Amino acid sequence: MNVRAIFIDMDGTLLKTTNHISNRNKRAIYRLINQGVQVFLATGRHYEVTAPYHKEIGLQTPMICLNGAAIHDAETGRIIEMKTIKLNDERFHNLTAESSHNVMIHTADGLFCKETNEEIDYWTKVGQIPPLYIGDLRQANYQDVLKYSVRTGVPSPKISALFKKETEVIDWNDGFELVAPNVSKWSAIKSLLTEFRINPSEAVAIGDGPNDIEMLRQVGTGVAMGNASETVKAAADFVTGHHESDGLAEFIERYLLESYDSYAI
Numbered sequence: 001m002n003v004r005a006i007f008i009d010m011d012g013t014l015l016k017t018t019n020h021i022s023n024r025n026k027r028a029i030y031r032l033i034n035q036g037v038q039v040f041l042a043t044g045r046h047y048e049v050t051a052p053y054h055k056e057i058g059l060q061t062p063m064i065c066l067n068g069a070a071i072h073d074a075e076t077g078r079i080i081e082m083k084t085i086k087l088n089d090e091r092f093h094n095l096t097a098e099s100s101h102n103v104m105i106h107t108a109d110g111l112f113c114k115e116t117n118e119e120i121d122y123w124t125k126v127g128q129i130p131p132l133y134i135g136d137l138r139q140a141n142y143q144d145v146l147k148y149s150v151r152t153g154v155p156s157p158k159i160s161a162l163f164k165k166e167t168e169v170i171d172w173n174d175g176f177e178l179v180a181p182n183v184s185k186w187s188a189i190k191s192l193l194t195e196f197r198i199n200p201s202e203a204v205a206i207g208d209g210p211n212d213i214e215m216l217r218q219v220g221t222g223v224a225m226g227n228a229s230e231t232v233k234a235a236a237d238f239v240t241g242h243h244e245s246d247g248l249a250e251f252i253e254r255y256l257l258e259s260y261d262s263y264a265i
Helices: 023-034 051-057 091-098 116-128 156-165 183-195 210-218 228-236 247-256
Strands: 005-008 038-041 064-066 071-073 080-081 102-107 111-113 145-151 168-172 175-179 205-208 221-224
Touching: 005 111, 005 116, 005 183, 005 247, 023 051, 038 051, 038 064, 038 183, 051 116, 051 175, 064 183, 071 183, 071 205, 111 116, 145 247, 156 168, 156 175, 168 210, 183 205, 183 210, 205 247, 210 228
Parallel strands: 005 038, 005 205, 205 221
Antiparallel strands: 064 071, 071 080, 102 111, 102 145, 145 175, 168 175
16 A cells, blocks of 8 residues: 555654654654655644644644644744634633633634643743733633643543534543534644645554544554553554554554555555
8 A cells, every 4th residue: 555644643652751752753754754755743732832843853744733723834834724613611611710620722822721730831841932821711812712621630521521512522531622613633634635635545644642533543544552542542453552662663664664565554
């Protein structure tokens, strides 16, 4: 099978827990690029904390950010496609404002959050741009929302289910995220495959989280990381190694490099 594109998740896939890209992963990606394969990042992160890693690898392809709600130009960072979410904010904040949940609102202009934490401090360090607002989000003036993120610290399907009629819900072990209906990494991948004139059957996607499930199911070859949940693994065609053991490079080296055409993938 002729693989012409690969879409790579970041956290738990490309990156180690330390938020670094291993030399082995870099070498595998460089060799893919030299073979003419288009390499894309597809992440739940916002642009500012995606771009430094995109630059580190030397990619020239657009970036899929915020679970597919935004696609950014490789050179300028300009949003070339975005899908905003329309949510009943009063109802949303009534459910989250008085609790201990941290709430983050990603907009086309930047980040608004209820409070700062270690994750947001890391984002600020890497992206060099602090949140536009920290405090009671009922008082914040924001627009063009791309993603809501609620950190409850525990799985919260009963709360997230309240928004399923008006949004696309992604449940995590520590909370949930909301994007516009029918938005996913896969919806953004479809747009880029059309732009690059690549058939979905010629694409590989690799990831570890619930926000990766749709793309793993829809591309020609879906690959789950060894650290993924059983639900994510069930959606994939292959399961590779753990992200701390360079599972990304392991799959690329075994199936995609040099003689990858000869593998039945």
